[in-house]
Amino acid sequence: MEKVKRKIIKIxxxxxxxxxxxxxxxxxxxxxxxxxxxxxxxxxxxxGAGFCLGVCPTGALTLEERETVPFDEHAVHxxxxxLADKPEYNITMKCHLCGTTEHDRPxxxxxxxxxxxxxxxxxxxxxxxx
Ligand code: SF4
Numbered sequence: 563m564e565k566v567k568r569k570i571i572k573i574x575x576x577x578x579x580x581x582x583x584x585x586x587x588x589x590x591x592x593x594x595x596x597x598x599x600x601x602x603x604x605x606x607x608x609x610g611a612g613f614c615l616g617v618c619p620t621g622a623l624t625l626e627e628r629e630t631v632p633f634d635e636h637a638v639h640x641x642x643x644x645l646a647d648k649p650e651y652n653i654t655m656k657c658h659l660c661g662t663t664e665h666d667r668p669x670x671x672x673x674x675x676x677x678x679x680x681x682x683x684x685x686x687x688x689x690x691x692x
């Protein structure tokens with residue numbers, strides 16, 4: 563398979579605790595916990611968007627630019643069909659301030675005092691203005 567230079571997730575296994583917080587937020591289902599560590603088993607599933615970065619409590623996730631296989635949307639589509647019955651990929655995220663779910667309002671990952679959490683777009687002004 564051809565290789566391209568693009569952004570892709572990098573996982574520092576020394577920092578990863580295997581908590582699994584990064585699994586469900588990945589819209590492509592690219593991250594798995596294998597032997598207690600987060601892994602991207604098939605790199606064509608990772609689009610390098612970096613949504614997982616904000617939820618990692620240890621800073622184990624970063625984006626790097628390097629040679630790898632191209633992102634494959636068709637592979638993601640097929641892969642996601644296999645995740646429907648896997649609970650670790652189907653956790654509904656909630657705003658930690660008001661409890662609204664990702665199905666009702668867009669949520670964004672935030673980090674404060676070393677803790678990662680989610681906040682909905684309606685509650686963001688509360689974070690900014692108190
Ligand atoms: S959120 Fe961070 S520490 Fe937890 S499994 Fe993912 S990479 Fe590892």
